[in-house]
Amino acid sequence: MAHPRIIALATANPVAQFSQEELLTISPYTDERRRGFFLHSGIERRHLYLDKTSFRPTETTDELNARYREGSIEIGCKAIRRALELAACSAQEIDFLATTSCTGRLCPGLDAYFVREFRMKEGIQRVHVGDMGCASAMIALQQAHNYLIAFPGHRALIVSAEICSSTYYLDDSLETAVANAIFADGAAAAILASEGPGIEVLGHMSLVRPEYLGLMGFTYPNGRPRILLSKEIRGIATSMIKTLTEGILARYHLKQEEIRFWVLHSAGRGVLERAQRAMRLSDDDLAFSRGVLRQYGNMSSATALFVLNEVVKSGQASPGDLGLMIALGPGFCAEGALLRW
Known part of the structure; x- marks a missing residue:
């Protein structure tokens, strides 16, 4: 199929x-x-x-x-x-x-x-x-x-x-x-x-930790949206990115070195720095995520697609290259997809 x-x-x-x-x-x-x-x-x-x-x-x-x-x-x-x-x-x-x-x-x-x-x-x-x-x-x-x-x-x-x-x-x-x-x-x-040239979506994995429900989201004082953004998020996000990555790699019998492109949501400087240290990623691995953060900021749900688009525009991908795409959200959740060029 x-x-x-x-x-x-x-x-x-x-x-x-x-x-x-x-x-x-x-x-x-x-x-x-x-x-x-x-x-x-x-x-x-x-x-x-x-x-x-x-x-x-x-x-x-x-x-x-x-x-x-x-x-x-x-x-x-x-x-x-x-x-x-x-x-x-x-x-x-x-x-x-x-x-x-x-x-x-x-x-x-x-x-x-x-x-x-x-x-x-x-x-x-x-x-x-x-x-x-x-x-x-x-x-x-x-x-x-x-x-x-x-x-x-x-x-x-x-x-x-x-x-x-x-x-x-x-x-x-x-x-x-x-x-x-x-x-x-x-x-x-x-x-x-389901056919034709393009980036194959091989599969997905979700990680939801409801014990962190109150760390991110919106409140609405007097009906006006106010972002809830706990300082604890950076550490928890890093741990969840690492856990989700390990789960996807295990499910598809892959090693981390086989991932050519890391399409990580440009959540913020601190999250990217911690994820890099925890997962021993190189500056090149996070170049696209940091580039989007630098030129656009965090655009919420659109951001991960912006990062993927930068990978595509770079022309660096070759047939068979694998990519791991991960974004974080309230709930607290990490969502991932395994991609293949």
Whole structure:
């Protein structure tokens, strides 16, 4: 049986990009510790769905919601359009659509807007992954993989669209300052098929640790989203990445040295540094993850697909090369996929 494969992958961002120094000028942070979260984050710039000339961090909840709606649809459509062009297929050929977003709420959801915009078929099957945070694209990839196993010959589309800038929150907490320093806006789209050239998705594995449920997610004081981001996450995330990697390698009878590409979610500088030490990875192994963090920041669910896209664009992969793709999310979870070029 042929493995489902990614036949096209594309990304999109808002036009406006900001250096960390620029963002500090419109933030309320004046103390060295909070400023350090921006300046020592491993991030040089971020794309945000904001108007550089008029933005002030005083938006109402209604204004945040409106900006999320407009931005997520806009950049999501850009990513879809580019992916369809790369796959040389029409939107009417898509049989299954999985959308992911955790930075806002829409009803009807993003999927409905994309179906209308691209005039997709009336019988298209859809699923939205909404509250699995940065791991959401991996869950969508699982669902697309499972769909294509059940319906060979069909095509599936994954779209991750995040407007993290619609979730900023200003208070005295260090964790909100960290969140404001690293999260960014972006969208990614991947088209999968059960045949043709592409990156094979050999299988998936999940690791869920509900004892850490309270360490990451959102709270909603007065209805406004506020990121929950415990400082304990870095250590726990590292342990879970290592455990998940060992599980995938054991399941497929592989050694770590056989993994050519490490497609790790660019969660933050500290998480990547700890994962590198714990798993004895080289700087080259994490070059793509660090590159995405540096140039884009953490775009929540879209980020892992951005990292994979950088691998593809590099042209370094050869037929038969293996890749391990891992993202983390609230719950607390680690989600992984084994890939083959």
